[in-house]
Amino acid sequence: MAKYKDIAATIRNRILEGQYSADGPLPEQKKLAQEFETSRMTIQKALEMLTYEGLIYSEQGRGTFIKSNVSALSQLDATVNQYVGTTKLFAGKATVKSDILKNELRLPNAEEQEKLQLAKTEAVYDVVRLRFLNEVPYSIEHSIMPAKILGELTDTVLKKSIYEYLGQTLNLKIGVAYRRISADQPNQMDQEYLHCKPIEPVLQVTQTVFLQNGMPFEYSTTRHRYDMGSITTITQGNH
Amino acid sequence: MAKYKDIAATIRNRILEGQYSADGPLPEQKKLAQEFETSRMTIQKALEMLTYEGLIYSEQGRGTFIKSNVSALSQLDATVNQYVGTTKLFAGKATVKSDILKNELRLPNAEEQEKLQLAKTEAVYDVVRLRFLNEVPYSIEHSIMPAKILGELTDTVLKKSIYEYLGQTLNLKIGVAYRRISADQPNQMDQEYLHCKPIEPVLQVTQTVFLQNGMPFEYSTTRHRYDMGSITTITQGNH
């Protein structure tokens, strides 16, 4: 492990255990460099990590301070706002299953070509899945994914988790995701599969997910029963 | 301006203008250091900036690459997923006004004490505002804010933007925000003020907003007409 990560871990623990005064500043960088027998640059990389984690902040000419919401943060189980997919989110807490309503290989339409940056000739998977939480249907997920990334997409994979398949079998990493969240009245499918009554709305999430190398990997729309799911986001201000 | 920021700006422009091959790697760090007549550490800080912006990524032993979604990104006006409040979001595009339905100074209840990290004795403002976009009501915002941060909260401020007041008058900076987004059936107030029919849902956002120093500054619930507003988020994976 890199030295600056070790140092960051040590300082993080001290902060969480209250070993540093919550009011006053942290020891100055020069002192920390002496204590950890390293250079100031290395200390700065460690502090930079903790800054991105939202634990501390620095002000030029004043010092480095602990954010006062640190105690509140430890109550939330929110590490970072990272996309994990539905399956992993509920791991261990409940059983998640999927019915595959559609799994088709076809050519993309104009919108899909644009969103997934594909040529007319590059095929996509068009997959619709009904997802169950503890045997109760809670969302319908409609995904368009480029065939060139996924290769052979079997029902076995779809029944489990596409994200698991991506990371473990294809060894690809998720990068950025753009999501648009809105509320909507239930449509015909929602009423049929999610058993929504006309007055029971859905929460709709339309997202484009990119791999770490920037290739678009999924363009999807998911509709959740309003009483079975909400989205949590953490937005960091500028550092 | 810092040298590494200048260099980052130069490289960013080159990438956006297509001066670097989209397939191959960027010039190696040593070459860039020579070109910009600087040290490798400074080049690394510049590249680090572009990495956090989602423009490039590096792989140890291979090189630094341009993400292939760069062209798609420039279509979106999304720089970073920063919270700006409703007023600024629509600046110039439409007129935003507020009716103040309630503006009360009182003591916090147990939930508010916890969310805002307040003592029983510290007063809060309890504000309900009906927001109009081009004279049409589109959301109801219910905010609880600590009086010790805001000082005197006049109706003049509330009619405009609290976030503007924070930044410009109080010189405080927004830090992190936690938000929970869900869909809901319209309640009595939604039906009265947003003119929702029973089958017209609302998009609800419950958020806790912290200042840069970690003090909680707002605990609020906003309900939007489903056909007037959606939330867009950008989630970065791990770098």
Place this chain on the structure above:
DNA sequence: AAGTGGTCTAGACCACCTG
């Protein structure tokens, strides 16, 4: 083995805040 990025050093000077 060669070439890439990742980390680290031991200094230095600058920018900013506070008394």
Place this chain on the structure above:
DNA sequence: AGGTGGTCTAGACCACTTG
């Protein structure tokens, strides 16, 4: 003026990937 963090240097060695 003194003390803080912010930036920068000119090297060095390490970790990883590729031919």
